[in-house]
Amino acid sequence: MPTVRNRPNINTTPLELRPEFHFAISVDCVIFGFDEDQLKVLLINCDLPEFKGKWSLLGDLLRPDEDLDGASYRVLRGRTGLEDVFLEQVHTFGHLGRHPAGRVITTAYFSLINVRDHQLKLLENELHWHPVREIREMAFDHREILDTCLRTLQKKVQEEPIIFNLMEEKFSLRELQNIFEAILDAKMDRRNFRKKLFATGLLKDLGELEQDVPHRPGRLYSFDAEAYARIRKKTLVGIDF
């Protein structure tokens, strides 16, 4: 952190009066969803001339009266109408030349939301749910940002039960497994998956069955948030390079 003493003979002008050391800051939100058995991300079409026809993440400039978390929630709320949703900072990107209009540093956030719950909002905007695996080029350095957030998502989803943000209130184990497999891009054994998930103690058996499926219906579960709050912490110590 710069202080007067750290740089005594360079400059004692208050920070806010040195425009050459000031930069634009933005937040970009990588909002993941799941639909049609695919992991998707919420994108907008960028029409800066430099990025004609390319996809862009949802973002905006940081405003003087808000902090980074606040800005990211504002973007999420403005685009999806959602308020109380998991939103987590991932990384800050500040390469020279990453933005054609000037120097912009951006902080990336990611979130997981249920696609079905927010269809209406989406159609009113120019937003699209885009299959993550099909994305090639994006505007700015957004492909790099997306890749970073996807890796964070893959890691996080195995450490914390954020995956339930993607689920309907009631879901079957098959649906849950499909989402894990889509995110991790891997196949899992069905029996072991059931065993493991039951062992977490986080599934509440609703005693209900799927409706309107062309096969034997599965049982429906919901996420037991209270159980999670109860068992939350135990600091693990184990080396595993």
Next chain:
Amino acid sequence: MPTVRNRPNINTTPLELRPEFHFAISVDCVIFGFDEDQLKVLLINCDLPEFKGKWSLLGDLLRPDEDLDGASYRVLRGRTGLEDVFLEQVHTFGHLGRHPAGRVITTAYFSLINVRDHQLKLLENELHWHPVREIREMAFDHREILDTCLRTLQKKVQEEPIIFNLMEEKFSLRELQNIFEAILDAKMDRRNFRKKLFATGLLKDLGELEQDVPHRPGRLYSFDAEAYARIRKKTLVGIDF
């Protein structure tokens, strides 16, 4: 990411011409070391009047011609003389009011270095190695930044062999275990620790013994970087909330 189209009727002025949306950005480096059986961090005395006598992390303002990683390496190099060292971005902090001189957003990096190798450099500066567990108040929000970086360190040290950055070229297993225990703030079983570390295949037995210890000397090892490069990849899939 803001584009003209994202905010068409608000502003089409190029970003760099809207000073009200510009901010100072800094980087802060949380440089961990290990000495006298304690985890330490490199701090400087802050003498902003607002933070008289409080400790501060090493940081500086981002300059127009460098990116965030570059700035953090500049700070590290300027303070320690080190060039080729692990340095990783952790988190960006942008609370309103976190800096008394104005709005400053800061990106925190952490690093691990060997205390003995850089004693000379340190004495030339106003720097101190401070035991992490004894730190109470710090300047700015640096206590929060340090806590965040410490948690990241604790996690990372169990996932990647960065701990060897803290070691001398040659080290005994006891020294290695001491550092793990200091970082994780936990005791480990000596025999199991040995088994586990040998099992990683990352220790090169140098066939040498400790010198000048008042007890049976232990064998010396070094980190086998080539072995690590070889075995690096395997994407693990496992749920563990």
Next chain:
DNA sequence: GCAAAAGTGTTCACATTACACCCATGG
């Protein structure tokens, strides 16, 4: 009755934990 997915247990290999005694060195 056929297709499609649900539901269910066991075995094996491997990893983690807990635990105690003798050894080598310096003083």
Next chain:
DNA sequence: CCATGGGTGTAATGTGAACACTTTTGC
């Protein structure tokens, strides 16, 4: 010879992976 930490092995337990058949439903 004493103090200090180095070095070693085994048994019990827990965890992850592999694997096949019967059941239920819609059509």
